[in-house]
Amino acid sequence: MVEAKNLVKIFGKGASVFRALDDVNFQVRVGECFGLLGPNGAGKSTFIGMTYGSVKKTSGQVTVFGLDPQSESRSIKKRLGVVTQENALDESLTVLENMMLYSAFMGVPRDQRRRRIEDLLEYMNIAHKRDALIQTLSGGMKRRLVFVRALLGQPELLILDEPTTGLDPAVRHLLWGKVKELRSSGTTIILTTHYMHEAEVLCDRLAILNKGKIVAEGSPQKMISDHSPGYVGIFKSEDGAKVRSLVKETTTHVHEDSSGVYLRVPTLEKMTSLVADHSLNPAQIRPSNLEDVFLQLTGQELSVDA
Amino acid sequence: MRNISFDSIFEFARLCVHISRRNWTVYKKDLIANISPTVADPALVMISLGLGLGAFITNVEGKTYMEFLAPGLTVATALFTSFFESSYGFYVRMTFENVFKAMLTTPIGVSEVVAGELVWVGLKGAFMAIGVAIVLAVCGLMTNPWLIPLIGTVGFLVALPCGAMGLISTALVNNMNQFQSVYSFVIAPLYFLSGIFFPIDQMNQYVRIVAEFFPLIHGVRLAQAIFWERAIVDTYVASGSVLVIQSFIFCTLSFFLIRKKLVT
Numbered sequence: 204m205v206e207a208k209n210l211v212k213i214f215g216k217g218a219s220v221f222r223a224l225d226d227v228n229f230q231v232r233v234g235e236c237f238g239l240l241g242p243n244g245a246g247k248s249t250f251i252g253m254t255y256g257s258v259k260k261t262s263g264q265v266t267v268f269g270l271d272p273q274s275e276s277r278s279i280k281k282r283l284g285v286v287t288q289e290n291a292l293d294e295s296l297t298v299l300e301n302m303m304l305y306s307a308f309m310g311v312p313r314d315q316r317r318r319r320i321e322d323l324l325e326y327m328n329i330a331h332k333r334d335a336l337i338q339t340l341s342g343g344m345k346r347r348l349v350f351v352r353a354l355l356g357q358p359e360l361l362i363l364d365e366p367t368t369g370l371d372p373a374v375r376h377l378l379w380g381k382v383k384e385l386r387s388s389g390t391t392i393i394l395t396t397h398y399m400h401e402a403e404v405l406c407d408r409l410a411i412l413n414k415g416k417i418v419a420e421g422s423p424q425k426m427i428s429d430h431s432p433g434y435v436g437i438f439k440s441e442d443g444a445k446v447r448s449l450v451k452e453t454t455t456h457v458h459e460d461s462s463g464v465y466l467r468v469p470t471l472e473k474m475t476s477l478v479a480d481h482s483l484n485p486a487q488i489r490p491s492n493l494e495d496v497f498l499q500l501t502g503q504e505l506s507v508d509a
Numbered sequence: 510m511r512n513i514s515f516d517s518i519f520e521f522a523r524l525c526v527h528i529s530r531r532n533w534t535v536y537k538k539d540l541i542a543n544i545s546p547t548v549a550d551p552a553l554v555m556i557s558l559g560l561g562l563g564a565f566i567t568n569v570e571g572k573t574y575m576e577f578l579a580p581g582l583t584v585a586t587a588l589f590t591s592f593f594e595s596s597y598g599f600y601v602r603m604t605f606e607n608v609f610k611a612m613l614t615t616p617i618g619v620s621e622v623v624a625g626e627l628v629w630v631g632l633k634g635a636f637m638a639i640g641v642a643i644v645l646a647v648c649g650l651m652t653n654p655w656l657i658p659l660i661g662t663v664g665f666l667v668a669l670p671c672g673a674m675g676l677i678s679t680a681l682v683n684n685m686n687q688f689q690s691v692y693s694f695v696i697a698p699l700y701f702l703s704g705i706f707f708p709i710d711q712m713n714q715y716v717r718i719v720a721e722f723f724p725l726i727h728g729v730r731l732a733q734a735i736f737w738e739r740a741i742v743d744t745y746v747a748s749g750s751v752l753v754i755q756s757f758i759f760c761t762l763s764f765f766l767i768r769k770k771l772v773t
Contacts, residue, residue, distance in 0.1 A: 259773070291611035293606070294606065308616065
């Protein structure tokens, strides 16, 4: 449905050249939810902009529905819904006025506009705000309205560009539920996020971008088992030296940052015996997750750039 | 390149209309504030210059100074209403409100954004010019009030290239503050040196030659012809065609410059 081949995007000229995408290859299949993860500035939004023709590629190939976004963006955009990173709603208009405008842009037949908007407002639980001015809405409500806007054209492909950044957990969970529903009703979804948990909950497959390159690709489970299998114990920084000394005697992995020392071992038994043998005092022991994969693959660069 | 077909032209026109309608929907929310400069500015000029200064000027090309000022004011209205909308207004929509980021994810492309904007400022210029002309005609400053609709065409033909000049400056400035330079060195000189306040023929020759490259002076000639019922058809042919050519050049240029801003 979406395919990138040797895709390169370079911004700027001369000394200030920046390679936002550097030989990127991947495919998004029909009906799946595909996650594009990476620290800020990794190239996620650059790619998203390319899918509907707002960012021009430097070289390589990108196709959406088999079409080239640079020459056939209008045909693509009729079948696409985008939850943009910025809300970009008309603040001085009401909810209904905003959505009427966008349903006209999307080419929804005049006699169906009102019905479709009401249905979607209902679906996103903001129907009671239909006559409110945008500037009076909370951040979570605006975000839900941006989802309504993206769904007006009944898209085959829904692009979510950091859909839940800055939202409280309640709204985030509501939106996750909606994304899952849309996915099971057959909508293909591309999601960018820097919340690993979000990606793990929603995505069938994902790719991790770092500095314009894809550093890993696969299902969340496969990524964890490929790059970071096992269990993670989290220790206080004071135990750092002690924990690090364990690396030599076992097949373990240690990551240390300001939040503590992360020790990963292949099995839970191994972890409990290590803890008992060396009288360690872990703050937490949990199965390894995407966050561990992410930290391992993007390393310290994450905390510097993010 | 996109294939040019009847369908694609129809779709283009449809989207442009929706963009113009969007601007109208937002505009009418704050109608009083939006309309006040267009009403107040010409009124101020009429009172201060027409009544005040005009008392000392008894004969300009055989007219009172009030009569002389009147046609130019309709054109000045078209200039200001279009330039401010497509400079400050468009810049805010583009940079702070991110309106186009969302619009461009729909079937709307940059060509529709620019064309929709220009149609909007053109129509606004036409209606504002007509509004001012009605007031002036009521004051008895127009020989034949039935010609007021023609002032609408002048307003449109001036607002279109002036709006495009606004878009061009939007594409070129690095921040909103720099519009002040554009205003001081381009817009204000056009306002003062395009024959609104004194006869074009008496203007310094070099200044006049420069002014010929901008829309305002041609709009003033056309408005004066209509207000004073003087060689209307000939002036349409001469000044009107220049305005059409200038519109084409400025609008095309604005499209390419804005596209650079919206598509990276």
